[in-house]
Amino acid sequence: APVAAVIPAAGRGVRLGPGAPKALRALNGTPMLIHAVRALAASRHVSLVIVVAPPDGAAEVKSLLDAHELPGSSTDFLVVPGGESRQESVRLGLAALPPEYGVVLVHDAARPLVPVDTVDAVIEAVRDGAPAVVPALPPADTVKEVEPAAEPGAPEPVVATPERARLRAVQTPQGFDRATLLRAHETVTDDVTDDAGMVEKLGLPVVTVPGHEEAFKVTRPLDLVLAEAVLARRRL
Ligand code: CTP
Ligand code: MG
Numbered sequence: 617a618p619v620a621a622v623i624p625a626a627g628r629g630v631r632l633g634p635g636a637p638k639a640l641r642a643l644n645g646t647p648m649l650i651h652a653v654r655a656l657a658a659s660r661h662v663s664l665v666i667v668v669a670p671p672d673g674a675a676e677v678k679s680l681l682d683a684h685e686l687p688g689s690s691t692d693f694l695v696v697p698g699g700e701s702r703q704e705s706v707r708l709g710l711a712a713l714p715p716e717y718g719v720v721l722v723h724d725a726a727r728p729l730v731p732v733d734t735v736d737a738v739i740e741a742v743r744d745g746a747p748a749v750v751p752a753l754p755p756a757d758t759v760k761e762v763e764p765a766a767e768p769g770a771p772e773p774v775v776a777t778p779e780r781a782r783l784r785a786v787q788t789p790q791g792f793d794r795a796t797l798l799r800a801h802e803t804v805t806d807d808v809t810d811d812a813g814m815v816e817k818l819g820l821p822v823v824t825v826p827g828h829e830e831a832f833k834v835t836r837p838l839d840l841v842l843a844e845a846v847l848a849r850r851r852l
Pocket of ligand 1: 623638705
């Protein structure tokens with residue numbers, strides 16, 4: 617089945633601090649979103665990329681994609697305006713998905729450096745029959761569950777310490793059988809922070825494949841420093 621990728625890129629990037637919408641911020645001179653689009657178009661399996669742009673930035677995103685078009689790339693592009701939440705932005709992207717795409721990836725624009733091998737591993741696992749696949753890594757830190765405090769910075773009582781060896785930090789692209797992802801987005805209304813979480817709520821199996829350190833999410837200012845260092849090491 618042909619593979620399409622939806623890239624939600626409509627967030628403001630509040631945690632990164634003031635400036636342009638996060639996906640349009642430059643990494644070594646090129647917008648983060650363009651790096652992310654290239655990372656997915658680098659897979660020979662991905663034939664369509666649907667970019668979900670900031671609500672008032674669809675025209676700007678279209679011209680950025682034109683300006684950075686990869687010579688010889690056979691990937692098609694669509695741009696749609698996004699929504700208030702990541703979940704809504706993904707749903708708006710899926711609404712533009714043509715019927716022939718049986719495998720769908722959802723990839724954060726904020727993970728611009730994901731290696732193509734990770735993308736292909738996710739696609740392969742879906743093609744092998746998994747309805748939902750997430751790239752995942754063991755967390756470096758021990759993770760505590762707390763009773764969240766009302767005021768930021770106030771001490772928070774620790775409730776539990778899940779056994780670290782059983783935890784995984786998940787990344788994107790997450791990959792899905794088309795029908796599974798569409799049903800999840802039609803049915804699940806709870807707040808979730810990833811698409812696979814919606815599939816779990818349907819009671820369907822989700823599996824992991826190995827993620828990659830370079831698929832980290834650019835969230836806070838320090839992540840920009842790391843991303844530019846990785847790009848410099850790759851000489852991009
Ligand atoms: N996203 C989106 N639409 C939204 C919110 C988020 O498309 N309404 C996208 C972001 O553009 C990003 C991805 O979802 O590519 C992951 O979200 P996150 O890293 O949280 O980005 P932001 O929401 O932009 O950042 P912040 O939460 O710090 O504001
Ligand atoms: Mg966010």
